[in-house]
Amino acid sequence: MPSYSFLVNGESRTATVDADTPLLWVLRDELQLVGTKFGCGIAQCGACTVHLDGVAVRSCSLPISAVGEQKVTTIEGLSEEGDHPVQVAWKEHDVPQCGYCQAGQIMTASALLAKNPNPTEEEIKSAMNGNICRCGTYLRIFDAVKAAAQSR
Amino acid sequence: MIKTTYNRRSFLKVSAATGGGMLLGFNWLAGCSTPAQADLAKALPSQWYPINAYLKIGDTGLVTIISPNPEIGQGVKTSMPMIVAEELDVEWKDVVVEQGNLDTGAFTRQVAGGSQSIRQSWDGLRTAGATARQMLLETAAARWGVAASACTVANGIITSPTGEKLGYGELAAEAATATIPEEVALKDPKDYTIIGKGKRNVDIPAIVTGKPLYGIDTQREGMVVAAMMRPPGFGQTLVSFDDSAARAVEGVIDVVRIGDKIAVIASSTWPAFKAKKLIQATWKSPELIHSSAYISAELSKLAQQRTDKPSRNDGDVDEAFAAADKILEREYEGPFLPHNCMEPMNFYADVRDDAVELHGPIQTPEGTRKDVAELLGRPESEISIGLTRMGGGFGRRLFSDFVIEAVEISREIKKPVKLVYTREDDMTAGVYRPAATYRIKAAIKEGQLSAYHISGAIVNLGLAVFPDRFPAGLISNYRVDNHNFESPVTFGYWRAPISNYLATADQMFQDELAKELGKDPIEFRLELLRNAKGKVVGEIEYDLDKSIRVMELVLEKSNWDKTEPGVKKGFSYYYSHNTHVAEVAHVRHDDGEPRVENVTCAIECGIVVNPMGAMQQAQGGVIDGLGHHLYGRLTLDAEGIPEQNNFHQFRLIRMKETPQVEVHFVPSTESPTGLGEPTLPPISGAVANAGMA
The missing domain is CATH 3.30.365.10 (Aldehyde oxidase/xanthine dehydrogenase, molybdopterin binding domain)
Structure with missing residues (x-):
C-alpha cells in the first residue's frame, strides 16, 4: 500500500492506505481524528466537511491520493481552545441537539465566513444548505452564523 | 413530603x-x-x-x-x-x-x-x-x-x-x-x-471541538471493523456468494456468513465498506413479494373493513349514518419512513469467555442486554453496556438488531469488533415507520356532527388508531377499528409512532368537516370540546381544558383572524406523550411554489425543566415533521427492494426550506410531560390545511 504524507491541522501526518481511501476514513481510522463524521459517503449530507486550503470540502468523497500538498483542517484544528468565533457562537446559541452533524456545519460556516465575512441572509442559507441536520437545528445554526459574522 | x-x-x-x-x-x-x-x-x-x-x-x-x-x-x-x-x-x-x-x-x-x-x-x-x-x-x-x-x-x-x-x-x-x-x-x-x-x-x-462522544468514535485495542451485507429485498434469503474479490482487498481479514447475511471483517472501515460491494451474492425471493404497490392496495382493502372487535364503539354509528343528512368519507395513506439518524447504526462488541463487553448508541440498554443474554445463553451479569451519546435516535435505536449483529460477528470471529453501517445499509435495513392507511367517515345531521368512524390499517405494528384520543368522547356515536397487516418489511417506532400519521389524517379530515359545517376550523374543534364538558362519552386520555387552552393560545398568537395577502393559514391540534399541542402553519402561495414561512406552536407540557432545550425540541419536532411531510417517502420495488438508499434519493429538509417556528408554552406548576415528540404529529395537518398537501 502506498504512503501519503500531508498536512493536517498544521502537522505533517503519514498514512499507509489504498489510494482510493477517502480522506474521511484516513482522518478517523488512521489518525484518530474522529471529530469529522461519516454521514452518507456520497457528499450529500455535509457531516464530513473539512477545509482543504481553507475551502469546505466533503472528505467522504475525496480520495487521499488527491490531497497532495493541500492543507487539511479538521474540527479539531479549527482553533486551539475551541474559541473560533463560529464555535463561540455555537456555544452561545446552544445550537446542537444530538450534535452529530455539527462539526460539519461548523466547518462549512467557518469556511463561508473566511471567504465572505459579511454574508447576507441568502448567502448564509445557500452556504449552509448542503449540510443536513435531522434534529432540525437550522434556526439556531442560522442565528449562530449571523452572530459569528457580526463578532468578527 | x-x-x-x-x-x-x-x-x-x-x-x-x-x-x-x-x-x-x-x-x-x-x-x-x-x-x-x-x-x-x-x-x-x-x-x-x-x-x-x-x-x-x-x-x-x-x-x-x-x-x-x-x-x-x-x-x-x-x-x-x-x-x-x-x-x-x-x-x-x-x-x-x-x-x-x-x-x-x-x-x-x-x-x-x-x-x-x-x-x-x-x-x-x-x-x-x-x-x-x-x-x-x-x-x-x-x-x-x-x-x-x-x-x-x-x-x-x-x-x-x-x-x-x-x-x-x-x-x-x-x-x-x-x-x-x-x-x-x-x-x-x-x-x-x-x-x-x-x-x-x-x-x-x-x-x-470534535471530541469522541459517539458510538462510531469507539476505538479499542485489537478492535476490527465489520460491515454487514444483508438480503437487499425484504423476505429474501441467501443462496450462495463469491467473496474472492472482497478477500483480495488489502485490509480485509475475513468474510463470514451469519444466517442470511455476510459480514466483512477488516482492519478499518474503508476496506470493509469497499470489500462488501465486491461480494457477488445470489438471493432467493419469497413467493409473495411485498412491494409498495401490493402493501398499499392491501392496506386500503383492510381499512375499508370492520373488525369483529372494534377498539372503541360508543353509541351506534350505523344508526347515525343511516339517519345522516350528509356523509363525508376520506382515505389517507402514509408511506414507510426510514429513521435516517445522522449517525448510522453501529456498535462495539467483545464476546469473550469471561465477559461480554458492549459499547455504543442504544436507546434501550436494559432490553438489549436481555436480548444478548438470550442469544448467547449467558447470564446478564456477564454482559456490560457502556452508553455513548447518540447521533440521533428517533426510535431507531430502540431496536437492538444491529447490536445483535455485532455480537454475532464477535462471537464468530472471536475478536472485539465495531460494526458500522453504510448509509445505504442504514436506509435499507427496515425497522421503518410502517406504512398505514386511514379511512375516516363522519355523519352530519341537522348541521351537527352526529357520528365519527375511523378505521386504520398498519404494517406489523398492530395499532393504527388510538381509541381514546381527540375527538373520541366528544361525539356520542364514535367507532374505531384497528387492522394489522403482516409483512416481511420490519417495523419500528419512529418519532411519535402512530401519532405521526394518525394526527395528519384526523386533522385534515376535521378541517374538511368544519368547512362542510360552515365553521371556522379552530372554532369547530373548540365547540366540540366545550360542549362535551361534563358529558364526555367513555374514557379519554386527553384533557378538555388543556386542549382548549392550547387552541386559544395559538389562535391568539398566530393572529388567526387577521388575513394577510398571499398567505393561507392552517390549523392542527394533537395530544400525544401526555402533552397537548396546537399549531398554525402560515403558507405563502403568491410567490412561486407554496412555502411554509412560519409556524406558531402552543404547548401544554407541565413544568418546562430547561426552556432552552425545550425550545429546541419543540422547534426541531416541527421542522423534522415538516420535512418528512413534504419530502419523506420510502418505496419498495417489485422485488421488495427499497428504491431509496441514500440522501440523493431520500430528501431531508434543509435550511432553505426551514420556516420560523414560534413556540409558546402554557405556564404550569404541574409535573412535566413529554416533549421530544409531541410537536411533530400536528405539523403535517397544519400545513395540509393551509393548502399545501
Missing part, C-alpha cells in the same frame, strides 16, 4: 469503601461534561464521596451528577441533572455531569423513548437530590449540635442559627455514611432556581 423508598436501592450506600471516599482516577474530567468547562468555579477535588447512585460530592464542594438515561439529542443529559441539582441546592456552575452506564440496580427505566425520560424520573431525580441535601444538612446540624430544621441551605452551603457556615465539600465524607432519611420534603416550584432557567447542553464544548 415524599417517601424515599421510591427506588430505594438507588439510595443504599454505593460501596463499603464509601467512608474513605473514591480515589480520583487520572483524566476523570475528560469523561465528564461540565456546563462551565474551563472555568469550573470550584477546584478539582482529591476525593469524591458518593452520596447515592445519582451524585457524588467532592471534598472541594464540586458535585458530579450522573445522568442515567441515554442521550439521543433530546437533552436529558442536561435536564435530568438539572432536576437533581435543584433539590440538592447547589449552583449549576459547580456541577459536572457524567453519563451513567446501564445499572438496573440503581436506576429505573434507562430508556430514551416515548418522550418519558423526564416524566417518569421526575420524582426519582428530585428525591435523589433532596435526600442527599437532607443527609448533608443533618450532618452539619449534628456537628453544631443544633436542630437540622433550624439551619438554612443555599448554593451548597449550610448556615447554622448562629451564622456558622459549612460547605457540602466539608461534609461529604461524613454525609456519605449518614442514615438515609425515611422521607424528604421537595421544593415548591415557585422556589426553583435551576428548573425553569435555560441551561445550555452540557456536551456543547465537546461537540464543537
